[in-house]
Amino acid sequence: MISFKKILKQYSKQTVLDIDSLDIPKGQTFGLVGNNGAGKTTLFSSLLDLIKPTKGRVINNGVDVSQSEDWKSFTTAFLDETFLIGYLMPEEYFYFIGELRGLNKKEVDAFLVQFEDLFHGEILGGKKYLRDLSKGNQKKAGVIAALIGEPKVVILDEPFANLDPTTQIRLKAIVKDMSKNKDITVLVSSHDIQDVTEVCERIVLLEKGRVIKDIVTSPQTLKELESYFKGE
């Protein structure tokens, strides 16, 4: 289980995150929506100990992330292009991540086979470094790398943005597939409310760092979110 306890993040008096309590149980596929500046990336960054909250604690499966580094063994993430190593070829990048997670080359290769569809022949076996791939292909590589090594917690920031329609559909299928596995907790953020309602079991709506809505996804969810964002 992941819990945010009395989290407050301020930059010179401006509050960007203010969450009293938020628990994400094991196995849940959790969606985060909100406009720009709502605090989605800040929330994820605090969970990954990339920023230090002004107040409060983040507990990832019993580990206080700012006190111990043990969460690193079961958590993976892809937030943005700073999670890619530009001078590596996609294969080398996958092997690198795999090695850090205790997988050898063969095991990584075997793992990657299932994503051949998604890669569409543009990632593996090419003659390009990650830095020279298109933004969409970079994202594909980054997201898939975050799935290597059977992580228990997967954090993806805007995984569906900037992807072509086919890839979006395929990637959504992959995330849905993961949500069936009750061992993996998946945290996804998105600007597209349709994407999240389609994929996630629970959706939290942030605004100016606060939780405005916390809903279990149902057929009415999309309508509910739409009317909120319309300003009704």
Next chain:
Amino acid sequence: MFSLRLVYIFALMIFKFISLQWKAFFRSASLGGNMIAKVFTWFFLLYFIVITTALGLLSYKLITENLEVENPLLFVNKYLIYAFAYWIVVRYFAQKPPVLNIRALLITPVLKTHIVRYALNKSVFSFFNIIALFYLIPFSLLLFKKGDYEPYGLLSWNLAILGLVYITHYLNILINNNNKILYSIAAGLILIKGLEYFSIFDFTIYSEALFYSFYETPLLALLPWAILIFVYYRVFAFFKKGLYIDTGLEVKVKEATLQDYTWLNRFGKLSTFLKNDLRLITRSKRARSTVLGGVFFLFYGFIFMFQEQTFGSFMTFFAYMFSSGGFLFMFGAYVPSWDSQYYPLMMCQNIHYNEYLKSKWSLVVLATAVSTLLASVLYSFQGIEAICAVIAGGIYNIGVNGYLTLWAGAYTKSPVDLNSNKNPFGDKKAFNVKTLLITIPQIILPVLVYFLGSHYFNNLIGCAMVGLIGVLGLTLKNKIFQQIVKTYKAEKYSTLNAYKQNS
């Protein structure tokens, strides 16, 4: 009326450019570090200015009295060709080519010619150009006062040399952006040095004749200036042509090849990182040139060789110690900045800070050990004392300087742009004043210890004392690493924040 308006617009534009640069400096996240570096830079500049002026004032006396040469101007002209050759090399390594955020300006209503002109001209008053005057003016004044030299001849000689200095200035900008020119000039310089070294060809005769002619025939001084104008327009045209996103500003894509480096697997868990760092060095221009710069350190020992009488044996020791520290001082100084572009990834991976830092340290140690080995072979012809000095220096580099560099790295929060060959105005200099600064405390202490040892006992004891400190450092490895990790953890969030800014 019209021209007045044009002048007004132009002045406004210049002001705008300068204010942009101003903001880039003062709003950068590493401002504190920048300030300190600036202060030290000024200190260095002042130091060089004083030295150069002193040289200018003293050289007349030195040449006429100590060397008993009758015509000091002739004497200086003899060696000017070497001065220029060295100047090109110094410029290449130390002078940053002009940097301007070009892409953003392309679609603004600023004439392309103005963009290029600004980028080229803002460095006209660079230290590397002005410093020449600090020698030329006092030297010429003394020539005029004490010697029987023609004032017009001296003036034209000065102008000619100034013109040549500016030619090297624009040449440097070209060299930095065009590898063909870089290699041909490098080849030319090596050829000159080689021909001189094996005394096949004496350049001093031609140098003397050429530069003295500027004094004898004042009109000839126009020649360097004509060449200067030609070079300026070449550079100008080169950049103007490059102002398209599919030509000069184009991101050049090289065909990639998979590198497994399976032979590195013997290093166990460390190999994962060694492989990546090796790929970094081979694939990033910035990293590659840094490591190449480090290789030159191997030859540092030659600088003070055969001159122990003048400089004392501790300077030779310093040079020997430096010769094994190339990788450490050049590449190590940018740890962990090399990983700045993907630092968040590193901070989230299944590896503890301790292991990450140890892997970086091991890389530096490995490279230093190899350099020590190479250097001790290289200098073995100098006898046992040289070998001991190289090895003692190497041990000190491994046992003390390795930690110091790593520790300093926690505070060096300037991101390194690995893809900085993106455009011809990009910053791809690997060697800067900041890197030079950290090296000071790492060198003064061992040289001092050696000096004391060799002064009161003998050179070998001096070496042993320095080596002992290195060994002591190695035995304290775990304790020191605890401290380093603590520092890195405390600095982690601000480092992550600073790396976000890519400049």
